Amino acid sequence: xxxxxxxxxxxxxxxxxxxxxxxxxxxxxxxxxxxxxxxxxxxxxxxxxxxxxxxxxxxxxxxxxxxxxxxxxxxxxxxxxxxxxxxxxxxxxxxxxxxxxxxxxxxxxxxxxxxxxxxxxxxxxxxxxxxxxxxxxxxxxxxxxxxxxxxxxxxxxxxxxxxxxxxxxxxxxxxxxxxxxxxxxxxxxxxxxxxxxxxxxxxxxxxxxxxxxxxxxxxxxxxxxxxxxxxxxxxxxxxxxxxxxxxxxxxxxxxxxxxxxxxxxxxxxxxxxxxxxxxxxxxxxxxxxxxxxxxxxxxxxxxxxxxxxxxxxxxxxxxxxxxxxxxxxxxxxxxxxxxxxxxxxxxxxxxxxxxxxxxxxxxxxxxxxxxxxxxxxxxxxxxxxxxxxxxxxxxxxxxxxxxxxxxxxxxxxxxxxxxxxxxxxxxxxxxxxxxxxxxxxxxxxxxxxxxxxxxxxxxxxxxxxxxxxxxxxxxxxxxxxxxxxxxxxxxxxxxxxxxxxxxxxxxxxxxxxxxxxxxxxxxxxxxxxxxxxxxxxxxxxxxxxxxxxxxxxxxxxxxxx
Numbered sequence: 001x002x003x004x005x006x007x008x009x010x011x012x013x014x015x016x017x018x019x020x021x022x023x024x025x026x027x028x029x030x031x032x033x034x035x036x037x038x039x040x041x042x043x044x045x046x047x048x049x050x051x052x053x054x055x056x057x058x059x060x061x062x063x064x065x066x067x068x069x070x071x072x073x074x075x076x077x078x079x080x081x082x083x084x085x086x087x088x089x090x091x092x093x094x095x096x097x098x099x100x101x102x103x104x105x106x107x108x109x110x111x112x113x114x115x116x117x118x119x120x121x122x123x124x125x126x127x128x129x130x131x132x133x134x135x136x137x138x139x140x141x142x143x144x145x146x147x148x149x150x151x152x153x154x155x156x157x158x159x160x161x162x163x164x165x166x167x168x169x170x171x172x173x174x175x176x177x178x179x180x181x182x183x184x185x186x187x188x189x190x191x192x193x194x195x196x197x198x199x200x201x202x203x204x205x206x207x208x209x210x211x212x213x214x215x216x217x218x219x220x221x222x223x224x225x226x227x228x229x230x231x232x233x234x235x236x237x238x239x240x241x242x243x244x245x246x247x248x249x250x251x252x253x254x255x256x257x258x259x260x261x262x263x264x265x266x267x268x269x270x271x272x273x274x275x276x277x278x279x280x281x282x283x284x285x286x287x288x289x290x291x292x293x294x295x296x297x298x299x300x301x302x303x304x305x306x307x308x309x310x311x312x313x314x315x316x317x318x319x320x321x322x323x324x325x326x327x328x329x330x331x332x333x334x335x336x337x338x339x340x341x342x343x344x345x346x347x348x349x350x351x352x353x354x355x356x357x358x359x360x361x362x363x364x365x366x367x368x369x370x371x372x373x374x375x376x377x378x379x380x381x382x383x384x385x386x387x388x389x390x391x392x393x394x395x396x397x398x399x400x401x402x403x404x405x406x407x408x409x410x411x412x413x414x415x416x417x418x419x420x421x422x423x424x425x426x427x428x429x430x431x432x433x434x435x436x437x438x439x440x441x442x443x444x445x446x447x448x449x450x451x452x453x454x455x456x457x458x459x460x461x462x463x464x465x466x467x468x469x470x471x472x473x474x475x476x477x478x479x480x481x482x483x484x485x486x487x488x489x490x491x492x493x494x495x496x497x498x499x500x501x502x503x504x505x506x507x508x509x510x511x512x513x514x515x516x517x518x519x520x521x522x523x524x525x526x527x528x529x530x531x532x533x534x535x536x537x538x539x540x541x542x543x544x545x546x547x548x549x550x551x552x553x554x555x556x557x558x559x560x561x
Contacts, residue, residue, distance in 0.1 A: 002038045004029075004107070005075040007064055009046045009085045009311045021258070025081030032109045033079050041075055049090040051133055052271065054282035055095050061086075065095075068102040077105040077114065083126060084133040092126045094386050149296050152264035156302030158188050159264055163247075164255050166200035166306055168193040183449075184464065189406040190303040199225055204315055217244035217373070234473050240350075243373045253319065254315065259312050260305030262298040265290055270340050339363050340393060340516040343528040348537070354529065363389040366531070385531040392517070392527070392536055400523065400536060428558040433478040440471035 006029050008195035010021035022045050030040065052403075055061040067073045078099065087095070096115065099106045105114040111130065115122045151157040163169050175181040182544040199220070206216050221227070226250055230241030256263045259476050268290055271283040339356040340363070348356055354365040367385040403412045409445040435543040447464050507519055524541035 002033070002036070002077060003041045003075045004033055004038050004077050004079045005064065005067070005073075006040045006045070007078055007080050007086060008044075008082065009049060009051060009058065009061070011048065011050055021085075022047070025085065028081035028108075029079040032081075032107060032113070036113070036235075038077070038107075040079070051085065051137060052283060052287075054091060057274075059418070063468045065098060068098055068104055076105060079107040083108070083129045084112060084136065087126065087130045087133060089130050089134045090127075090136070092130050096126070148264060152296045153298060154431050156298035156305075163183060163190055163193075164257050165231070165252060166193055166258065167191065167230055168198045171336060179229050184293065192304055192306060196231060197306055200252060200258055203249060204258075204307050204311055207249075207253055207315060207320070208311070213246040217246055217250050219246045220249075221373075228352050244352055245373045252266045253315050256295070256297070256312060258306045260301030262302050264296045266295055268294075297441060335352065335365065338517070339365075340389060340520060341365065341527060344516060344520060344525055345392075345529055345536075347385055347529045348530040349385070352384070354387075365389060367531075380438075382531060383531070387529055387531070392529075395536070396525075396527075396538065397486070397516075400540075403540070404523070433474045434472040437471055437478070440467050440474070443467050444471075502525045 006026060008022060008025040008029075010018045010025075024038070025045075026043075030148055030280050032038075033040070044064040046058045049058045055065055062397040064078065067075075067095055096106060096117070100117045107114050108126070111122050115126065117123075135351070148159055152159060158169075158172070169188050170191040172187040175187055176186045176187075191233045199454045203216055205219075206219070211219070225240055225244075230238035233241060252258075264288065267287050270286050270288050272286050273279060274281040274284055281377035307556045337356065337358055343353060345354050345365055346352060347369070348376075350367065350369045352367060352369060354367045365387050368383075369385075370383050402408065439478055444464060444467055447467070511519060526539045528537045528538070529535075
């Protein structure tokens with residue numbers, strides 16, 4: 001009996017069923033090896049990963065490559081049910097040499113057994129399948145993009161995504177595809193949201209009357225109008241929603257869909273090399289904004305406009321005119337500023353990282369939350385929170401010297417371990433969220449049964465949409481609550497850290513301010529500045545292993561000081 005490992009892949013980009021895809025690939029693999037006395041003992045199947053990703057960037061494929069190195073891997077050979085799903089472009093030529101090196105045969109149905117590394121015909125067949133796989137993917141991309149472009153331009157079809165602020169999604173009749181219509185899918189369109197549509201009109205009007213982004217955001221916040229993230233909390237749990245931001249106003253003014261036209265292709269996906277010096281590592285997908293000339297507009301307005309085309313054209317001309325105005329001449333900005341606390345200090349009011357800035361030749365830190373967000377009565381943030389670095393470092397170094405002094409260091413680390421134990425409490429019971437998810441699953445099953453029994457597609461589709469939204473919200477709450485628990489320091493780690501941190505304390509006392517940043521990094525410092533009380537709260541979480549050493553040959557780059 002020959003023990004095999006099964007390798008496969010399924011992409012969910014075109015709504016494939018991963019289980020069905022795995023089953024038919026597994027069936028092909030078994031049909032190949034079972035007549036020869038083979039048996040599959042383990043599986044490496046990637047679901048939801050593009051074939052364009054190299055093997056090292058697919059979790060299961062990477063695990064298979066790692067298993068090849070293990071003499072006790074538990075299998076004698078590898079079988080692939082569908083090489084076009086597994087290999088893309090030149091991936092076979094970059095991967096198969098590893099199988100040959102570790103002496104693991106690779107079986108595929110297309111050659112009727114194991115691939116012979118000395119057989120030119122086998123190599124040619126696998127190269128052809130890699131090219132066919134790449135061609136198939138490219139053809140699918142072209143077909144999909146062409147179809148979506150024609151649907152947007154000719155039919156004016158709503159192609160999904162969040163509705164813009166000021167609109168909501170409404171039904172537009174049954175889906176033209178009979179199979180999808182039978183499954184309950186329907187077309188949708190945009191319609192004005194009576195609670196927010198007038199806000200969009202107000203934004204365009206005030207901008208054309210001379211107000212800037214910040215002035216508009218401030219007036220909306222002052223009038224108590226919820227921002228887009230504050231109005232739709234279910235889909236914006238990651239934003240605070242306290243006030244309108246400059247970016248929200250700018251995005252609304254730049255959105256052409258308020259003219260009633262459907263607009264598509266504002267962004268595109270580009271595949272860029274992970275490493276230009278090693279093309280075998282493959283590509284990564286990057287979203288890129290298209291220029292307005294590449295946008296696809298519907299031929300006619302397809303939903304009720306909130307502004308006229310003339311208003312949008314005037315707005316765009318005004319925004320572009322501001323960009324093209326010559327900026328005032330200023331001295332070049334020096335970028336090599338040393339900040340000892342870069343990325344380590346936050347504002348206690350908004351919990352945002354404080355920006356570094358030089359003033360009169362000395363480093364300072366400031367938080368300018370109101371420069372990006374409008375003032376909110378419920379969130380009183382000063383116009384600028386400002387603190388000098390030297391004032392913090394004086395007290396910070398004194399605290400570190402006391403807390404991590406040789407005679408106090410062990411007690412400090414023991415206190416850290418006790419605090420970790422206190423924080424390492426069992427996670428709370430999230431039974432409510434789990435009950436909500438289970439109840440939504442039960443209701444969705446009932447709704448699908450109602451569709452099979454002949455219930456109204458429109459009515460049931462509305463129920464399904466509402467239930468799916470409730471389920472998604474509960475899943476997000478459950479995922480956010482299930483945070484990882486801290487790792488408690490062991491006695492061995494504490495003994496090791498006593499020496500390392502003691503050495504760091506000595507270095508800190510001798511270091512100049514521009515050389516202290518890596519030392520603070522080793523101490524794992526996190527600071528929070530309270531501008532009202534003028535107090536800095538410091539937390540220290542040193543790594544269990546500290547690696548900060550000097551070169552035994554001294555400083556080899558004295559000119560870089």
